[in-house]
Amino acid sequence: MIDSSLKLMLRRLGLLLVVYMLLRLLFYAFNYSTFGEATAGNTLLAFLYGLRFDFAAISIINAPFILLSLFPWGNTLNPVYQRVLKVWFILTNAPFIALALVDVEFFKFIGKRSSNEVATITADIMDQLGQLMQNYWFIVLGFILVVYLLAKVYPSLKEPYTFQKNILLRAMRLLFMAALAVLAIRGGWQLKPLRVSHAFILEPAALGHLSLNSPFTFIKGIGKPQLELKNYFPNQESLLAAMAFDPAKYSQQNGEPLNENVVVIILESFASEYVGALNNGQGYTPFLDSLATQGILFKNAFANGRKSIEALPSVLSGIPSLMQEPYITSAYQANKLHGLGTVLQDAGYKTAFFHGAANGTMGFNNFSKQAGVQEYYGLDDYPLEKRAEDFDGLWGIFDEPYLQYVAHKLTDYNKPFFATLFTLSSHQPYTVPAKYKGRFPKGELEIHESIGYADHALREFFKTASKQPWYNNTLFILTADHTQKSIAPAYQNELGYYRVPLLLFHPGKKFESINPEQVAQHTDIFPTIVDYLNINTNKVLPFGNSLLDTTTNGSAILYNGNSHFLVQQNGVTELTADDQVRFYTFPDFAPAPSPTPNAEQQLKAYVQYFRSGLVNNKLYLED
Known part of the structure; x- marks a missing residue:
């Protein structure tokens, strides 16, 4: 049974196993700060445990190759047939090697191995292919080198060889x-x-990302299985009680609606680490810092996701990111949804969303x-x-001109209005207009200069907005979509990866209470x-709480790909x-000797409500 065909196949699959382990080593080197706290012993165990996932991924991807190599009929050692096998081997494995190499850098942005969301942003990747190759040329070069070496050292048939002729064997x-x-695919x-x-x-749990490989997580994401x-x-009743959620809290408010405008500004990649007002004045956001002195900047604010x-x-909807794939691309994207736009439209608001990127x-x-947002404005809608x-x-569009465009656009709206503005320029590759080169501090990370530019664009937006008739009658809420690269040890932990600024500002009001x-957290913005605005609605989900509620110290719910x-x-x-269930101190995230009262039940209630709500398409209690 053990002839040259079997030996060759095993050597070739063994070569792939070596490649996967080298890719894991590269992943570790490029993301060392994530795993630096782990002991040498646990790090080594993570590498060894990764073999389990490597066996699974290699077996799935190369199942046809195994079949073709050991086909019971015909001469599988024929030189022409062997050349065909080699081409098949390279072509089927190359895309997954590319994915693993991309994750060496992409992991820094999303905090986990890639899943099937890679397939959903293919159009965006193709649109930005030129600049991505320019900025990440080393990944392209690495891919070419790895594939070349794979082809070069691919085990070939050598004389003399043995050939099993018995078809039954x-x-x-x-x-x-x-x-x-x-x-191997089952993992045991x-x-x-x-x-x-x-x-x-x-x-630490982060070692799980080291044990995994990107081909495995991508394959597991195919088909978008339902949540367990x-x-x-x-x-x-017991579920709502554990969450301490009163379904009638926002549906039985007294008095007339306020009819003021609301503008939500989502700042691209503005991690709390970059904000001076949150770091004893050490940061890159002088305007945001000054705005914080006039409003309320929450010192312990969190994004509910990493992307x-x-x-x-x-x-916009109060739905936290508590599953592997983003809600927008998940199997539940067609579920019933009541967003802020829906609620505010019903209250007579004009609603719009602005983002200077391609539509x-x-x-x-x-x-x-x-x-429920009525109007969407993207790059295609910007003045030609x-x-x-x-x-x-x-x-x-660069942030400064785009924010000016938005400020004037809002002046044309009937009042009251609700607008969401998503900035752009502090996105990789962190481009700054030529006329501003050298004006903003370079800092220690490549993103820092673009943060300074985006903060300047924000200053100019408020300067223009303050001259508009709607300004004094508007509540502004500023936050960031997610964190970004980090150099400060205080932010390099499970909580730090989600820390973003969240600011309430009103030109004519103080929120002293x-x-x-x-x-x-982000899901607090909806309630x-x-x-x-004193709007009665039963569309508020239990995952957030009004920041105006002085009876609570607030909370945030996060998911890192494994734990809630x-x-x-x-x-x-x-x-x-x-x-x-484990417990930690806040905010230093050290192991805690005793549990927080009722927290375990509350967290389990959130998880159960989220999963059953999505799977059964019944997030809202009236359903």
Whole structure:
């Protein structure tokens, strides 16, 4: 049974195993800050445990290759046939090698291995292919080198060789290898087949990303399987009680609606780490810092996700990112949705969404419509006569001219209006207009200069807006979509990866009763707006709370791809994929000796409500 065909196939698959391990080593080197806290022993175990996922991915991708190599009939050692096998081998494995190399850098942006969201942003990647290759040429070069070496050292047939002619033995051999491949794909004999969450068995949990490989996570994302339902609570009454959620809280408000304008500004990649007002004056945002002295800047605010595509559902609909794929591209994207646009339209508001990137980027146009926003403005809607002059050459319109465009556009709107503005220029590759080169501090990270420029654009926006008739009658809410690259150790932990600024500002009002120390999150924006405007609605989801509510210290719910976290001022609670519960102190995220009262039940209630709501398409209680 063990002839040259079998030996060659095993050597070739073994070569792939070596390549995967070298790619993991490269991934570790490029993202060392994420794994630096792990002990040498646990790091080594993560590498070894990664073999389990490598076996699975290689077996899935190369199942046809195994079949063709051990086909029971014909001469599989024929030189022409062997050349065909080699071409097949290279062509089927090259795309997954490319994905693994891309993740070396992409992981810095999303905090986890790529899943099927890569397929959903193919159009965006193709639009930006030129600048991506320019800025990440080393990945392209690395891909070419790896594929070249793979072809170069590919085990070839050498004389003398043995050939099994007995068809029955060859068939039995193929069946045996097929059984081994199935076992590898399942990850062993355990009850449940191997899945992404199985990687998170070591401390710190971040090592799970090291054990995984990108081909495996991508393949597992195909088909977008439904969330696994949880049944921690027997009925809805006990579930709502655990969340401390009153369904009537925002539907029985007294008095008349306020009829003021609301502008939500989502700043691209403005991590709290870059904001001087949150770091003893050390930062790159002098205007945002000055605005914070006139409003309320929450010192413990969190994004509910790690990507731009995850921010919009949290901000506009109160849906946190608590699953592997973004809501916008998930299997639940067609679910019933009541966004801020829906609620405010019903209250007589004009609603709009502005983003200077190409129309359709990250599905923002479709999602904003789902959230009830009437008008979407993208690059295609920017004045044609100014488009070429103000285009950044890569993604869209530079922030300064685009924000000026928005300020004047809002003046044309009937009042009251609700507008969401998503900035652009502090996105990779962090382009700054030529006339501003050298004006803003370079800092230690490539993003810092563009943060300074975006902050300047924000200053000019408010300068123009302050001269408009709608300005003094407008509530502004500023936040960031997600964090970005980090150099400050204080932000390099599970909580730091989600820390973003969140600011309430009104030109004619002070929010002196609000505690800026309270925990805040993106999903608080929806209930804060309806509370401030005194609008009655039963469309507020339980994942957020009004920041105007002085009876609570707030909370935030996060998901890192394996565990859910509930952040509260008196502690942090973790619920792992296998339902283990751990507790940490806040804000330093050190292990806590005792649990936070009621936090475990509250976190489990959030997870159960989220999953059952999406799977059953019943997020809203009236359904």
